[in-house]
Amino acid sequence: MSPRELDEDDVRVRPGRGSRPRTRTRPAHEEAAPAVVVSVDRGRYRLGTDTGTVLSAVRARELGRRAVVVGDRVAVVGDVGGGPDALGRIVRVEPRTSLLRRTPDDSDPVERPVVANAEVLVVVTALADPVPRPRLVDRCLVAAYDGGLVPVLCLTKDDLAPPGQMRALYEPLGVEVVVTGPAADDPGVEVLRQRLTGRTSVLFGQSGVGKSTLVNRLVPDAYRAVGEVTGVGKGRHTSSSAVALPLPGGGTVIDTPGVRSFGLGAVTPQGVLAAFPDLAQAAAACPPGCDHLEGTPGCALDAEVGAGRATAARLDSLRRLLLALSSQDD
Ligand SMILES: Nc1nc2c(ncn2[C@@H]2O[C@H](COP(=O)(O)OP(=O)(O)OP(=O)(O)O)[C@@H](O)[C@H]2O)c(=O)[nH]1
Ligand SMILES: [Mg+2]
Ligand SMILES: [Zn+2]
Known part of the structure; x- marks a missing residue:
């Protein structure tokens, strides 16, 4: 799965197909300026525009619960010209590359x-x-x-x-x-x-x-x-x-601020396997629901190493990450 497909916001707030009269809002949005979210502080966003100005912005109601995070490319309307009191409105979040x-x-x-x-x-x-x-x-x-x-x-x-x-x-x-x-x-x-x-x-x-x-x-x-x-x-x-x-x-x-833990509740073994293209293909021959961990009966990854098509070091590395995923953080 690509990160784009995994984007949580797509799941939650993608509007029903054709259910909204999109043209009504389009003219305003076409005047919107592109900007990047530089920081977020309690509902206030600092944005950097393509022309080098920095402004504050709030989110438009139409964004719903959609998350807007640092690094997001957004479209902003309103007082985009700048000035210390400029306040824009984020009307759109562009598709994310990661x-x-x-x-x-x-x-x-x-x-x-x-x-x-x-x-x-x-x-x-x-x-x-x-x-x-x-x-x-x-x-x-x-x-x-x-x-x-x-x-x-x-x-x-x-x-x-x-x-x-x-x-x-x-x-x-x-x-x-x-x-x-x-x-x-x-x-x-x-x-x-x-x-x-x-x-x-x-x-x-x-x-x-x-x-x-x-x-x-x-x-x-x-x-x-x-x-x-x-x-x-x-x-x-x-x-x-x-x-x-x-x-x-x-x-x-x-x-970013320091972290004490890193929850991986939304990650699947497939997401990890995708980073190991040398092993991902072989996993197609695994039994359904295989966790690919060491000693799992029928895991095709062992055979792949046995046949010399992948190295044991690579498989060990993959398994260490899969283990990090399947066991609790410490
Ligand atoms: N001895 C040593 N100390 C360092 C080095 N680099 C940073 N420090 C010190 O480590 C401490 C923490 O550094 P920060 O840059 O604030 O750490 P941080 O990762 O930003 O921490 P958070 O913002 O809390 O996540 C400071 O006292 C730094 O001076 C280094 O190469 N050697
Ligand atoms: Mg710091
Ligand atoms: Zn397997």
């Missing part, structure tokens, strides 16, 4: 869209302080694959601990790993800058891992508040909402 979404926990099917239209998910994990949580990283990767984002793993604070173990865990998955440290001319930050320039990316991970610190280095005038890590890994200047910022060389980077 959607990072989570649920409050695994048993809860209510989706919370986090960020729309990002191409890259940078899963940020400190090598120490706070201690890395591979299970949380696995879950973020699952969400990336399911939502149509390319994951990059960024291991921060290399001055505190070496990256060997984490590298070994994630390189077999085919995930690009970038290691960063505190130095002003840190080569890892330059690699990250190269990967993110010209693209839309979102930094995601636990509180205190250094997401805002990275954003401040990538976007010199971002002024993102940076927190102090305390005993529980949550500082005073912890970020409280997602914000999209323009990269100096083109593209957009989105800083």
